[in-house]
Amino acid sequence: MEVFVGIGAVVAVVAAGYWFYRHKKAKALRLSPHDVAQINRVNLVLRSEPLLALEIAQRLEGYARQLALQYVAPQLVRNGHRAAGFQALAELVKPNHADPLKTILEILLEQGDPKAARELLDIKGSQLPIDGHIVGIDLALATGNKASAVQQLKAITELQEVAGAFVLSRADSLKMAARQRAMHMKQAASVSIAWAWSTLGADGTLDRQELRAMLQEFFAQDGAARVIELAEQLPEAYKDCAASVLFEGGALEPAFILLGEAGAELPYETYPQLLALALAAERLDDALRLIDADPEYNTDDLLLTLLQWHVQRGETAAADALIQARLKTPEQYLTLGLELATFSHAYQPQWSLALRQRTEQQLEHMQGAENETWYQLLVLEGRLQAQAHLPEARRDQALIGNLQQQIAELNTALEMPAIQERYEAQAVLLHALGQDDAAGQRLQALAQYIKDHPDEDDEEEDEGPGSYGFSQKLDLECVAEAYLRIDQPLPAIALRDELERHDYPCRDVSLQIALNHIRHQRLTQAIEAIDVSTLTGGENLLAQLHQAIEQLQAQAPTRYRELREKLLDTLINGDL
Incomplete structure (x- = not known):
């Protein structure tokens, strides 16, 4: 049964606010510290593995179980586990049912299944919460009931006229504006978006995604002029949001004016994002034009992105024309040309080889230059990369040996940070050529060099012998990550542990170590590596680990059960 919104809802809104406050206080009193901790664990696991979160939630009792299932049910549906999500929803008692129901309906509509949403809402006793206006309208539209959608929109518009736009949240006001605009309710749409804008940043922060969505709605309602006007109210660092809306909408001149006004205040990713658009x-x-307008600090990166885009599409003539027109100096030609040659091998191998050969000719213009050694190394490493692309039987081992000897001689002329950049790149190349011992030795030499050469400008240093400055710790962390790139976890673990003994946490390294354990089926070690940082590290570690364990169910059922129980025990009782 859907909630019908009318003028009388003003009283309901006020009453709901009061009872929500009372209910929230009562809920808090019903949760023990253990319950709160377990619900936090459910939410942590829910980020990537809702089925595991469901198992943890089902081990709770009473209100704690109810609260956990309110979080879990929608995420199960979002991740494709509808039956489990619907079952979790069905277990919720009536006071706890409406909000997750609303979220699940929104998800089903996003997934393009209004029929399932309609059937779920029609289940006896199902009722939307008082703020379920948007999903009710969307469901009516998606199921072809335009008259009902219009009726609900008109009711909300009347409510706004009587009680003010503030009867809706900022997020709902933004959504409502788009739907009112689509139904040609221009004045109502204007009121809704104006209210949403007036509350933006009220808590002292600005969310870029929300800001951009509002500016898009203003653009849809009133065009570029309104967005330009609103952009004047924004801090310089946020004008990229307005510029991107204008750029996407084809209003190029004002977009570039805004970019120019903001200048160095813009976030680094502004131009790459606009280029992607x-x-x-x-x-x-x-x-x-974007490449020409961009500040110099990432112009080459943008140009490389455009070149790669052409290569991926097979447009090598266009790439050649860009190279001819845009690469102005030998340094730029060598840097971008060699990187593009490596990238393009997978798409256009013959063109890649020809580009590499043309690029190497630029070395003639670097003789006697201060950074000649750097570019000589880039060229030699590029030749090694070309050998690594070949099947092992076709590689020229004599050439590889000669290239390695030349690289070793040139390495002696390097200083930091060039040593770190080149040694790490060379280790990856040696690994690609199957020379893992040599790759490890290159990184070992790099780590020792860093330890033996503290940064004189480093102000943060440990006390006592064997101490490291902050810059050294950063550099050694990079070496640990490089060890993992060449699939050598043991020295990476040793270096990570050494840094942590110096009170320097290596969260990214720990995450990559755990992922390496999973790739090599060291699943017990992967489970033992789980902590908050690895669960929230952005690599979906828990999903990969769970999948690896599930794959053992058929061929090794005993090991499967042991690992699964160990994983659940860690998630429920471990030191997270």
Whole structure:
């Protein structure tokens, strides 16, 4: 049964706010510290593995179980586990049912299944919460009941006129504005978006995604002029949001004016994101204009992105024309040309080889230059990379040996940070050539060099012998990550442990170590590596680990059960 919104809802809104406050206080009193801790664990696991979160929730009792299932049920549906999600929803008692129901309906509509949403809402006793206006309207539209959607929109519009726009939250006001605009309720849409804008940043923070969504709605309602006007109210560092809306909408001149006004205050990713928009729409002239407008600190990165885009599409003539027109100096040609040659091998191997050969000719212009050694190394490493692309039987071992000897001689002329950059790159190359011992030795030499050469400007140092400055710790952490790139976890673990003894946590390294354990089926060690940092590290570690364990169910059922129980015990009782 859907909630019908009318003028009388003003009283309901006020009453709901009061009872929500009372209910929230009562809920808090019903949870023990253990319950709170377990619900926090459910939410942590829920990020990547809702089925495991469900198992943890089902081990709770009473209100704690109810609260946990309110979080779990929608995420199960979002991740494709509808039966489990619907079952978890069905277990909720009536006071706890409406909010997760609303979220699940929104998810089903996002997934393009209004029939399932309608059937779920029609289950006896199902009722939307008082703030379920949006999903009720969307469901009516998705099931072809436009008259009901219009009726609900008109009721909300009347409520706004009587009680003010504040009867809806900022997020719902933004959504409502889009739906009112679509139904040609121009004045109501204007009121809704104006209210949403007036509350933006009220808590002292600005969310870029929310800001951009509001500016998109203003653009849809009133065009570029309104967005330009609102952009004047924004701090310089947020004007990229307005610029991207204008750029995407084709209002290029004001977009570039805003970018120019913000200058160095813009986030680093502004131009790459705009370039992605231009390339997605195949607006190549706009892409080139972005490259020209960008501050110098990432112009080459943007140009490389455009070159790679052409190569992936097989447009090598266009890439050649860009190279000819845009690469102005030998340094730029060598840097971008060699990187593009490596990238393009998978798409255009013959063109890649020809590009590498042309690029190497630029070395003639570098003789006697201060950074000649650096570019000589880039060229030699590029030749090694070309050998690594070949099947082992076709590799020229004599050439490989000669290249390695030349690289070793040039390495002696390097200083930090060039030593670190080149040694790490060379270790990866040696690994690709099957020379794992040599790769490990290169990184070992790098780690020892860093330890033996503290940064004189480093102000943060440990006390006592064998201490490291902060810059040394950063550099050694990079070496540990490089060990993992060449699939050598043991020295990475040793270096990580050494740094942590110096009170330097290596969260990214710990995450990569755990992922390495999973790739090599060291699942017990992977489970033991679980902590908050690895669970929230952005690599979906828990999902990969759970999948690896599930794959053992058929061929090794005993080991499967042991690992699964160990994983659950860690998630429920471990030191997270």
